[in-house]
Amino acid sequence: MPQVTLTVNGKSASVEVEARTLLVELLREKLALTGTHVGCDTSQCGACVVDVDGVSVKSCTMLAVQADGAKVTTIEGLAAADGTLHPMQEMFREHHALQCGFCTPGMVMSAIDLVKSHPEGLTEAEIRHGLEGNLCRCTGYHNIVKAIAAAWPLMHGKAMPAAAE
């Protein structure tokens, strides 16, 4: 069976998998990182989004063997060692951006990529467009959008440029 060596949340892991194993299966079943969820298993819902080499990816639509040599960050890798939450997690909490929480890991991972990739600022419309691949069936997205807008200044260490607000 193929051997996959990758870095997950800063730790190196080397795992033997079948070629057909999905990245999300490797994370959940081999590495016991069950924070990454499987919602639809058809690349629509985004509950399985993780960061692979700096970009958001649906881990149910990537083979584990494709991640050989990659750096992967999951929801478990965001908070500091002392438990201090990532600013995006903190803002989701602050703005009550979840109810049941099932979509939250994917939402947070997508949101962090979205904020990082828009140093020029984000409009509400851009946030909503950026979340098209993440489905939430509880909150109606409104508080999620608010949380992401609130996390932007915390992640970039400055106020959101006025034009983007």
Next chain:
Amino acid sequence: MYDFAYQKPSSVADAVKALGAEDAKALAGGQTFIPVLKQRLNKPSVVVDLARLGLAGIKVTGEAVVIGAMTTHGAVAASAEIRRAIPALANLASMIGDEAVRHRGTIGGSLANNDPSACYPSAALALGATITTDRRAIKADDFFQGMFTTALEPGEIITSVSFPVPAKAAYMKFKNPASRYAMVGVFVAKGPAGVRVAITGAGQGGVFRHAAFETALSANWSADALAGIATPADGLNSDIHASAEYRAHLIGVMARRAVAAAG
């Protein structure tokens, strides 16, 4: 998903060789292929991953935008060079699937698959693109040969796609709100090859050119020039999302919006 052997060659020649095995399949970004494998619609013996062939990259000259086959939709959407040369192409890429899908899905994979609802085939056909493979160059006019069918031979790999820079171009799609695939997508271009209008999402045979619109727009490049030109529903798709008649109507609406957007 059925299991398979997995190979990740590091040269195009090795990849072509690996694809010579019986029931071997190429894997580009996998955003269509992996769901297909999950549904057991395909049972490859070997999956040949094209990620290590050095086929990703964007080169823009005054006359053309050349995009490596493994370039992701996200990279095309984010390219300031493409946005300057052919903004319609960057806009098209920015509306495929969603953010995470765009980080993996590739232009070469999309063209080789030739899904009748995919966006890229309309850009290739309307802009008169040339698709370069490991063995030859194929004009877009000859490349698309019907639903999920292309001129590619078994084991032939797309290496890059060259789009001539047009004077004017725009893409408008009426998207399925769930999948964001085109229920109807219209790409209009006024370029070195004249006025060309390509329709995706609508035809039973995949992407096609709209001769009546092209004639009208060649005489008068304006949305008004398309008023009153009906598109026959014959040969258009009818499914749970839209009837053939509705798609025929949408073709006119999206084409007028595209011409207006192109300016």
